[in-house]
């Protein structure tokens with residue numbers, strides 16, 4: 001393992017974990033994953049670009065470092081982008097973590113060990129998993145929890161404390177908290193960093209006999225003879241007496257030409273992760289709510305100029321944030337500006353927008369666009385099964401039950417008025433208790 005740059009900030013965590021593992025402490029991974037890593041005979045040199053303010057980088061780095069510890073054919077080099085500006089520019093790094101394998105583009109973003117191993121398998125550098133998938137068609141769970149954010153964790157713990165046989169599936173453990181820096185409103189903790197909070201949630205859930213299946217999506221739920229049958233993206237079918245949907249919400253896209261094409265090449269959704277790569281440059285933040293205004297304030301300390309683009313005639317962020325924003329001399333607020341297209345050759349070069357006052361199309365030359373226009377609930381896979389509101393949020397009653405008996409929902413994917421961690425923890429707890437009640441009352 002080689003670090004180029006000082007591994008402070010969020011990278012300090014991956015550095016310490018790697019030191020401990022290099023010192024011989026056994027990693028907490030399955031025997032199967034360990035064997036797969038040890039079986040690699042080809043020489044694999046990973047190079048990962050990171051920023052110290054990125055909360056997603058340490059997981060990818062820790063996993064690659066672990067692979068380097070377990071197999072001497074593997075090496076892991078970590079390049080801190082602001083310390084190695086020239087190297088980052090030469091490799092067109094505008095979004096982190098960004099991983100190269102043997103100098104070729106390998107992957108981007110926060111990746112679990114399984115995702116890295118799967119990617120190696122897809123490149124024929126590793127044999128596929130020998131019948132790892134458990135197609136337990138006969139196993140019947142009391143409860144399936146879908147989503148591993150705060151609401152899913154809380155629901156699972158409450159259910160397990162009532163001795164429900166519980167399985168919890170999800171794409172990535174932690175949910176939106178993965179994108180959060182410091183959290184100052186988890187009552188009882190004056191301030192806590194997102195990654196520390198997630199590691200607390202993980203330890204807590206591991207204290208209970210809850211089966212955890214990560215890196216999988218629930219794709220469909222059907223009710224057959226009062227039993228829920230859920231299909232997962234890894235082809236596993238799960239049968240359960242009750243289900244709690246805790247799938248939260250995801251960043252809303254602009255859905256304009258150029259957005260998809262330039263994702264990671266100047267279009268970003270994470271100021272903490274990617275902001276440092278735009279130091280001294282001109283950027284735009286799209287969205288005038290709290291997250292947009294916070295992002296613009298954050299970027300103004302490093303960037304040459306920040307445009308805050310809002311489609312309506314006023315910002316919707318809290319007054320106190322708006323006041324702070326107005327004190328920043330290098331921020332220009334553009335109201336009534338509708339973003340229409342992102343243009344560039346290899347990376348973002350221009351934003352084209354329509355001025356609603358005049359109908360005129362205008363353009364701004366810039367290097368980065370940070371999209372902060374809110375979140376959409378992750379509920380599409382439930383189409384037709386439960387009632388939702390116009391926003392796609394699942395409608396629930398006072399015990400978190402949906403219109404489908406035995407199917408509960410909690411957290412940001414529901415029509416709860418406020419979306420916060422403590423609220424998700426609370427509604428998850430209610431859903432866990434309600435699932436228990438439902439099983440007892442119906443003699444299931």
Ligand SMILES: Cc1cc2nc3c(=O)[nH]c(=O)nc-3n(C[C@H](O)[C@H](O)[C@H](O)COP(=O)(O)OP(=O)(O)OC[C@H]3O[C@@H](n4cnc5c(N)ncnc54)[C@H](O)[C@@H]3O)c2cc1C
Pocket residue numbers: 146147148149150151152169170171172173174175176177179180181182183184185186216217218219246247248249250378381410411412413419420421422424
């Ligand atoms: C940048 C940012 C900062 C924030 N700061 C704060 C703060 O300071 N304080 C605060 O209280 N709140 C904050 N929030 C809000 C808070 O993070 C959310 O309210 C909370 O995480 C919601 O928890 P949840 O479990 O309902 O959903 P999520 O955290 O969204 O978790 C849902 C999980 O389900 C997974 N999933 C989705 N679809 C599927 C599927 N089909 N199958 C399997 N898994 C699926 C998702 O990948 C995700 O991991 C912030 C949010 C953001 C984005």
